[in-house]
Amino acid sequence: MSLLxxxxxxxxxxxxxxxxxxxxxxxxxxxxxxxxxxxxxxRYYEMDNANVHRGVHTLGSRATDAYEGARDKVRQFINAKSSEEIIFTRGTTTAINLVASSYARSVCGEGDEIVLTPMEHHSNLIPWQQVAKATGATLKYIPMEPDGTIRLENVENTITDNTRIVAITYVSNVLGVINPIEDIARIAHRHGAKVLVDGAQSTPHMKVDVQQLDCDFYAFSGHKMCGPTGIGALYGKKELLEQMEPIEFGGEMIDHVDLYESTWKELPWKFEGGTPIIAGAVGMAAAIDFLSDIGMENIEKHEKSLAAAAWDRMSEVEDLVIYGPSSDRAGLITFNLGDIHPHDVATVLDSQGVAIRAGHHCCQPLMRQLNVSATARASFYLYNTEEDIDRLVKALIKTKEYFDHAIG
Incomplete structure (x- = not known):
């Protein structure tokens, strides 16, 4: 399938x-x-709409088959061992909170450590702050290099035998850094720690193999990978998920209910109380089929090419500062244009039909480390072209000219 x-x-x-x-x-x-x-x-809403697992009628069976079929497609997409290791959630945030609330609070205590990086999205930071407050564990941060990358030497020096959890993003949503997850997991496991990977920015853009990464948990969202909003998934190694208690209780996640005691269903359903996000799972499965037909390797190659071209062309814009490494980066460019506030940059670009992001990108600690209050961000996907980059650069030049004239 061609780009066009x-x-x-x-x-x-x-x-x-x-x-x-x-x-x-x-x-x-x-x-x-x-x-x-x-x-x-x-098609799901027109032909198959029904609740899952409960009804014996035809629509219920179709909906159940579609929902559980979607689970297996997720399993294949990230190469999990078993569909039991795939928990459907509302998205990355919910998946991380599930691990933090159920697993981390049960294994962390006074003197234990939770290791993060300063580049984490708030969704992979605040839950661990709450775990630390509740358990007495300590938060530690792997230092970053000036370009935002992390060195394995610093990983080795930060993780200790007291570390219980290492929670790290695979790809930074600000810096475009691609972290060496496989090496980090190896170091963490040597110290007996478990690794959670925030895969929100990696899963849509590159081939992911959770068994090769050897991470213990992996979280991602459907809406960033051509799927619907409100659906995501948590992968967890089966032996860990079996140890964990559910954090939402109600229908469908139960095995037996008495007036005073209840027992839970087996994996994965014990974590999916209530009516699940059936249509979302159907849409996510369709997105996986779509991405797989194109090929994740092809998508990654295309985006990295766009990022390299954008870096070169944007670097020629006067007073424009780009954050993150100059090479081996994911398909996004975060920048500031002189003294112009990023929101003003985004507003002028929008007037030219160019949609970018502006703000702290849910990474306020990282913004402070970069000594800025906010940045602008252009992020690319399989449907973007070099012509889009040309339009972006032209709009940035117009923006600078507009503000230079206004100030002058």
């Missing part, structure tokens, strides 16, 4: 914004949805 054919499958891109053809460069926040995903959701 891929773009034609995203109806939302065929529109004008403020009189200009839309250039969507905010996929790190949420990706657009292709026709196959939209049609899968429509």
């Amino acid at each position: 054919q891929v773009r034609e499958l995203f109806p939302i891109l065929n529109q004008e914004v403020n009189g200009h053809p839309l250039v969507y460069l905010d996929s790190a926040a949420s990706s657009q949805k292709p026709t196959p995903v939209i049609e899968a959701l429509k």
